[in-house]
Amino acid sequence: MTENWAFLKEAKPFIQENFQAAGFEKPTAIQEKTAEWITEKRDVIAESPTGTGKTLAYVLPLLNKIDVNIKHPQVLILAPSRELVMQIFDVVQEFKQGSDIKAVSLIGGANIKKQQEKLKKHPNIVVATPGRVQELIKIKKLKMHEVKTIVLDEADQLLVPEHMKTIQAIIKSTLKERQILCFSATLKEETVQLIKEMTSEPEVLKIARSEEEAQKVGHYYLLCDQRDKVKLLQKLSRLEDMQALVFVRDITNLSIYAEKLAYHHVDLGVLHSEAKKAERAVILKSFEQREFPLLLATDIAARGIDIDDLPYVIHADMPNEEGYIHRSGRTGRAGKEGAVISLVTPQEQSMLKKMAKKLNLSLEEIVYKQGQLQLAPKQA
Numbered sequence: 001m002t003e004n005w006a007f008l009k010e011a012k013p014f015i016q017e018n019f020q021a022a023g024f025e026k027p028t029a030i031q032e033k034t035a036e037w038i039t040e041k042r043d044v045i046a047e048s049p050t051g052t053g054k055t056l057a058y059v060l061p062l063l064n065k066i067d068v069n070i071k072h073p074q075v076l077i078l079a080p081s082r083e084l085v086m087q088i089f090d091v092v093q094e095f096k097q098g099s100d101i102k103a104v105s106l107i108g109g110a111n112i113k114k115q116q117e118k119l120k121k122h123p124n125i126v127v128a129t130p131g132r133v134q135e136l137i138k139i140k141k142l143k144m145h146e147v148k149t150i151v152l153d154e155a156d157q158l159l160v161p162e163h164m165k166t167i168q169a170i171i172k173s174t175l176k177e178r179q180i181l182c183f184s185a186t187l188k189e190e191t192v193q194l195i196k197e198m199t200s201e202p203e204v205l206k207i208a209r210s211e212e213e214a215q216k217v218g219h220y221y222l223l224c225d226q227r228d229k230v231k232l233l234q235k236l237s238r239l240e241d242m243q244a245l246v247f248v249r250d251i252t253n254l255s256i257y258a259e260k261l262a263y264h265h266v267d268l269g270v271l272h273s274e275a276k277k278a279e280r281a282v283i284l285k286s287f288e289q290r291e292f293p294l295l296l297a298t299d300i301a302a303r304g305i306d307i308d309d310l311p312y313v314i315h316a317d318m319p320n321e322e323g324y325i326h327r328s329g330r331t332g333r334a335g336k337e338g339a340v341i342s343l344v345t346p347q348e349q350s351m352l353k354k355m356a357k358k359l360n361l362s363l364e365e366i367v368y369k370q371g372q373l374q375l376a377p378k379q380a
Helices: 006-010 013-021 029-039 054-065 082-095 112-119 130-138 161-172 189-198 211-215 226-237 251-263 277-288 321-328 346-358
Strands: 044-047 075-078 103-106 125-128 149-153 179-184 203-206 217-223 244-247 268-271 294-297 312-315 338-344 363-369 372-375
Touching (some): 006 013, 006 029, 006 054, 013 054, 013 082, 029 044, 029 179, 029 203, 054 075, 054 179, 075 130, 075 161, 082 277, 103 112, 103 130, 112 130, 125 130, 149 161, 217 346, 226 251, 226 363, 244 321, 268 277, 277 294, 338 346, 346 363
Parallel strands (some): 044 179, 044 203, 075 125, 149 179, 217 363, 244 294, 268 294
Antiparallel strands (some): 363 372
């Protein structure tokens, strides 16, 4: 129960009220373990699976530290995609209710003049994509001298060669005693080393999905030829209670799958990184309301998507190890049940089995038979 969580007991009343209003009875492991460090202004490097409450883990203690009398940004939260920025911003908006804290979202591609107007209202928290932040710093519209904390959300996606110089420049624009918090579902050892060079004696935390939670998500594969993947998706779309986020390799494949499935009268939605914000919002809302069974997406487009009670994730194209973790984490969130289905060719099957072994996943073959999914008969 929440009364056992030291941080929440000492937090400002609006935080306690909003946490309870959201229906949470207790913190997740990452929330409980990082709150004290963040409150004590320590640098943090934290890895925790998708759906384990990483955003709230840093949002709550940071909201608690905001001084509304300071008329400059005190917290800067960076995320790799506009979708994730908007998702984080929504969480900040929800949990700052009842306070005078002001927050603003800044994303690339949006009208920069309008964003400058937002900054004139003296936000305490800025949630943004790195490129747009750097632009606004360069034209002296975003003042960084009062920024005490920088959060890198999905740090593995931010600390890549194309973003690295931008991130370093943003960090250097703040005062030396800043706090840096890095959160991600997956962190490679080289990424951890990069972060350590930018931080001061960071606390490093790695949380694995609990065995109980892991057992609630089944991992399966359907064996087929490449040309039959569309046919299989067509069949899966007709299953009772089918609602799946279907991942494909890139925009080209997305168009091919979407076109072929539409030709076979399959109801579906399509998400790609070039879709406008309003368009994406409409598609996601329709999908959440189960107006169509399949939502096709690329990895980039799916960053930041948070769909409650999503029963299925389908890998139409095989991901790498990191991609498998991120994609699969869209189902079975917050301890709910879910299923991950990979459509694989015989060659991909051996790759998937190696990956499952490395990730310690129990993998089972299934077949589509008489309008149902069944476990494949065991080979004699």
